[in-house]
Amino acid sequence: MTRLARRIAAFPAQGVRTAKRILNELTLPPADAVRADAIGFRDLVATDATQARMKALFEQGLQTRGPLELNLGDHLCDL
Numbered sequence: 001m002t003r004l005a006r007r008i009a010a011f012p013a014q015g016v017r018t019a020k021r022i023l024n025e026l027t028l029p030p031a032d033a034v035r036a037d038a039i040g041f042r043d044l045v046a047t048d049a050t051q052a053r054m055k056a057l058f059e060q061g062l063q064t065r066g067p068l069e070l071n072l073g074d075h076l077c078d079l
Contacts, residue, residue: 053079056079057075057079060075
C-alpha cells in the first residue's frame with residue numbers, strides 16, 4: 001500500500017485532483033440519492049419486525065466473535 005501511495009504522490013498534484021474528481025463524478029451517487037437511501041434505511045430499521053430480528057441476533061451473539069458472526073448469512077435464515 002505504501003508503494004502505491006508513493007507512486008500516486010509522484011504524479012503532478014493537479015493531475016491527481018482531476019483524476020479523483022472525474023472518478024467521483026462517474027462512480028459516486030448524487031448527495032440527494034444518498035440522503036434518500038439513508039432515510040429509507042432508517043425507516044426500515046425502526047420497524048417492529050427489524051427490531052425483533054436485531055434483538056434476536058444480539059441475544060445469539062451479534063457483534064462478538066463466534067459462530068453467528070462467522071456464518072451470519074446462514075443464521076439469518078433461521079430467524
